[in-house]
Amino acid sequence: MLDTVRKSIGRQLxxxxxxxxxxxxxxxxxxxxxxxxxTFAGLEGMFGGVDLGSRMINKNxxxxxxxxxxxxxxxxxxxxxxxxxxxWQADHAGLFNCSRESRGRADPYFMxxxxxxxxxxxxxxxxxxxxxxxxxxxxxxxxxxxIQFWIAARGINLGLHTRMYFGDEERANQDDPVLSLIGxxxxxxxxxxxxxxxxxxxxxxxQGDQETVFFDI
Amino acid sequence: MGxxxxxxxxxxxxxxxxRDWHPPPLAPRYLSTTYRSPRHRPVTLDSTVxxxxxxxxxHDKIGPNDHDLLINxxxxxxxxxxxxxxxxxxxxxxNGRAIxxxxxxxxxxxxxxxxxxxxxxxxxxxxxxxxxxxxxxxxEDGAYMLRTVKPGPYPWPNGGxxxxxxxxxxxxxxxxxxxxxxxxMYFEGDPLIELCPIVATIRDKKAIDQLISRYDPxxxxxxxxxAYRFDIxxxxxxxxxxxxxxxxx
Numbered sequence: 297m298l299d300t301v302r303k304s305i306g307r308q309l310x311x312x313x314x315x316x317x318x319x320x321x322x323x324x325x326x327x328x329x330x331x332x333x334x335t336f337a338g339l340e341g342m343f344g345g346v347d348l349g350s351r352m353i354n355k356n357x358x359x360x361x362x363x364x365x366x367x368x369x370x371x372x373x374x375x376x377x378x379x380x381x382x383x384w385q386a387d388h389a390g391l392f393n394c395s396r397e398s399r400g401r402a403d404p405y406f407m408x409x410x411x412x413x414x415x416x417x418x419x420x421x422x423x424x425x426x427x428x429x430x431x432x433x434x435x436x437x438x439x440x441x442x443i444q445f446w447i448a449a450r451g452i453n454l455g456l457h458t459r460m461y462f463g464d465e466e467r468a469n470q471d472d473p474v475l476s477l478i479g480x481x482x483x484x485x486x487x488x489x490x491x492x493x494x495x496x497x498x499x500x501x502x503q504g505d506q507e508t509v510f511f512d513i
Numbered sequence: 514m515g516x517x518x519x520x521x522x523x524x525x526x527x528x529x530x531x532r533d534w535h536p537p538p539l540a541p542r543y544l545s546t547t548y549r550s551p552r553h554r555p556v557t558l559d560s561t562v563x564x565x566x567x568x569x570x571x572h573d574k575i576g577p578n579d580h581d582l583l584i585n586x587x588x589x590x591x592x593x594x595x596x597x598x599x600x601x602x603x604x605x606x607x608n609g610r611a612i613x614x615x616x617x618x619x620x621x622x623x624x625x626x627x628x629x630x631x632x633x634x635x636x637x638x639x640x641x642x643x644x645x646x647x648x649x650x651x652x653e654d655g656a657y658m659l660r661t662v663k664p665g666p667y668p669w670p671n672g673g674x675x676x677x678x679x680x681x682x683x684x685x686x687x688x689x690x691x692x693x694x695x696x697x698m699y700f701e702g703d704p705l706i707e708l709c710p711i712v713a714t715i716r717d718k719k720a721i722d723q724l725i726s727r728y729d730p731x732x733x734x735x736x737x738x739x740a741y742r743f744d745i746x747x748x749x750x751x752x753x754x755x756x757x758x759x760x761x762x
């Protein structure tokens with residue numbers, strides 16, 4: 297009850313203070329690769345021939361190397377071949393490489409952001425990164441290691457935020473405040489990447505029985 | 514102890530997205546949304562450190578002509594074919610605060626309405642001096658500018674005789690990953706705006722109006738290039754003192 301009152305008061309105050317509404321979203325369309333991964337899209341030589349976010353780690357980066365592979369599939373199981381997937385994550389110690397990180401200084405050799413196209417042939421994506429450390433939730437409780445995901449493509453009207461957790465972090469996943477909030481075990485499983493001999497496998501379902509949990513953050 | 518620190522995080526969380534202002538996931542007139550729209554409502558979370566922080570792109574990553582589509586893919590001394598225009602504006606948050614030092618990316622069709630993409634087979638020819646993408650970083654006032662040719666309208670397969678109005682795609686980063694946004698900019702006076710099923714995914718006319726750039730004669734450079742003004746707003750942070758006091762209780 298108090299929570300409801302608090303929210304509605306907060307909302308009213310917020311609304312009166314607003315100078316302008318957020319610009320509304322529009323789909324990234326079928327050619328998002330031109331804008332976000334132009335080298336992949338075949339624009340030879342554009343921006344020095346390197347797509348932003350295509351490489352996340354170098355030899356100086358600290359932490360356990362991991363490979364995340366996956367696909368984004370639609371409601372009838374067809375992989376998206378025209379989308380982009382972005383990730384944003386903490387470093388090995390749980391710190392973000394950003395001036396607004398107030399808890400300490402992150403590994404300078406790890407930006408923490410990556411971006412990959414979904415492949416034009418089979419819709420797959422791959423990230424070579426490190427396993428992130430633990431980060432506190434808003435109430436101070438530690439969250440299980442996880443990575444923020446953001447997906448944009450034709451047919452997606454507003455970019456989708458989700459999270460990937462690690463299949464080999466069972467204990468931490470059980471205590472995770474966000475997974476607990478979801479409650480439903482079947483839905484929780486949509487956020488947990490399976491450990492395979494080649495790394496972690498994370499399939500994102502936009503719709504259907506296995507629809508991934510997306511977040512309003 | 515740690516309490517103060519986490520209250521600080523609460524105070525800097527973002528204002529909730531107004532999901533009636535944004536287009537809904539499923540928009541029947543835009544067929545591509547049919548199987549790509551989640552059916553569950555997104556799960557509402559408190560902002561965490563991951564949401565209020567975001568990637569930082571230094572000026573060193575950006576080349577001097579990256580923002581200039583007239584020449585950034587052209588052979589030396591050449592320029593893209595089409596109506597020369599510049600688009601400029603300010604990036605601010607919902608509280609009116611300038612967002613400086615953040616990355617903006619843009620991409621578009623050429624003057625004939627054709628994208629430099631393997632999947633685009635429209636009849637209009639490619640322009641060998643036009644790639645169709647650019648990027649820039651906002652200055653200390655949140656201002657940005659790009660130069661390009663006005664993109665042409667083009668037909669697209671959506672079940673009928675649908676033509677996209679001239680538009681430029683914008684990808685915006687902001688300061689926190691929760692602000693991440695992709696949208697499209699349209700041109701004042703284009704009759705195709707009203708007919709477009711993708712524009713129509715947005716239900717509020719005032720929201721659509723936010724995406725329409727205005728001709729800007731003041732910034733138009735004589736005998737050189739016409740200017741359009743396009744201001745962009747990203748989510749703002751909650752910073753009302755009352756709310757913070759309540760959060761702290």
